[in-house]
Amino acid sequence: MRPDTAYHDEMGRQFAVQATGSAYHAYTDRPAMLRMAGDVSGLRVLDLGCGAGHLAAELVQRGAAQVVGVEGSEALLRVARERLGEGAVLHHHDLEEPLAYLADRSFDLAVMALVYHHIDARRELLSEIRRVLRPGGTLLVSTTHPTSDWAYFGGSYFADERVELPFGDGFALNFWRMTLEQFLGELLGSGFVLEELAEPRATEEARLVDPRRYDKTHNQPLFLSVRLRRP
Ligand SMILES: C[S@@+](CC[C@H](N)C(=O)[O-])C[C@H]1O[C@@H](n2cnc3c(N)ncnc32)[C@H](O)[C@@H]1O
Numbered sequence: 001m002r003p004d005t006a007y008h009d010e011m012g013r014q015f016a017v018q019a020t021g022s023a024y025h026a027y028t029d030r031p032a033m034l035r036m037a038g039d040v041s042g043l044r045v046l047d048l049g050c051g052a053g054h055l056a057a058e059l060v061q062r063g064a065a066q067v068v069g070v071e072g073s074e075a076l077l078r079v080a081r082e083r084l085g086e087g088a089v090l091h092h093h094d095l096e097e098p099l100a101y102l103a104d105r106s107f108d109l110a111v112m113a114l115v116y117h118h119i120d121a122r123r124e125l126l127s128e129i130r131r132v133l134r135p136g137g138t139l140l141v142s143t144t145h146p147t148s149d150w151a152y153f154g155g156s157y158f159a160d161e162r163v164e165l166p167f168g169d170g171f172a173l174n175f176w177r178m179t180l181e182q183f184l185g186e187l188l189g190s191g192f193v194l195e196e197l198a199e200p201r202a203t204e205e206a207r208l209v210d211p212r213r214y215d216k217t218h219n220q221p222l223f224l225s226v227r228l229r230r231p
Contacts, residue, residue, distance in 0.1 A: 049071060183224070192231075
């Protein structure tokens, strides 16, 4: 049976707080995703695993015509609803299941920030994303960097296994550790075309907020972000 990897209840509440100002989320992954998104004004955007709605809120603020968020944790959806108000449509949904309620070719941009590695049914999910994106649409995916996982968990770089990373106050993030070859292979094998790959480092603001993590991201790649085109 697949583990339920959504950040429920107290774990979700702790993530929501952390995602607001943490060096890794607010100042490393999110700015990289927003830079890769480029000009989103007038676009119909799907945010998969939208969490507490931080990225969605930025997309709304930058003029996206429509933002739809999908998230498996009710606790996080509550925070996202408070943050976004009427600015976005939010769905409670397990990303292991098809996005049956979303129409074919109905989005210009799909974003999936630090969610992909949680999912078992990744090929099925990619096929659904391909279905709901219009031809020429963009998919942005970020994940934990394979070498960072290797450095932390040890063993073989080529290990293909679920791992648990301690998180917050006694919780654990459960996700797939995968090689670069596997990560990119799945995306390209699902028919997407790679346009850009980035190994983001924390922005200058993080120097003041959290100098230790700022330095860490400048010495070791912790995240990986890609921009892909749906042909
Ligand atoms: C690291 S957080 C990222 C949240 C958000 N994308 C952001 O960047 O702030 C991972 C998110 O994926 C969600 N998630 C994990 N597994 C999921 C699943 N099977 N279905 C839906 N959401 C899931 C978690 O609840 C959490 O909100």
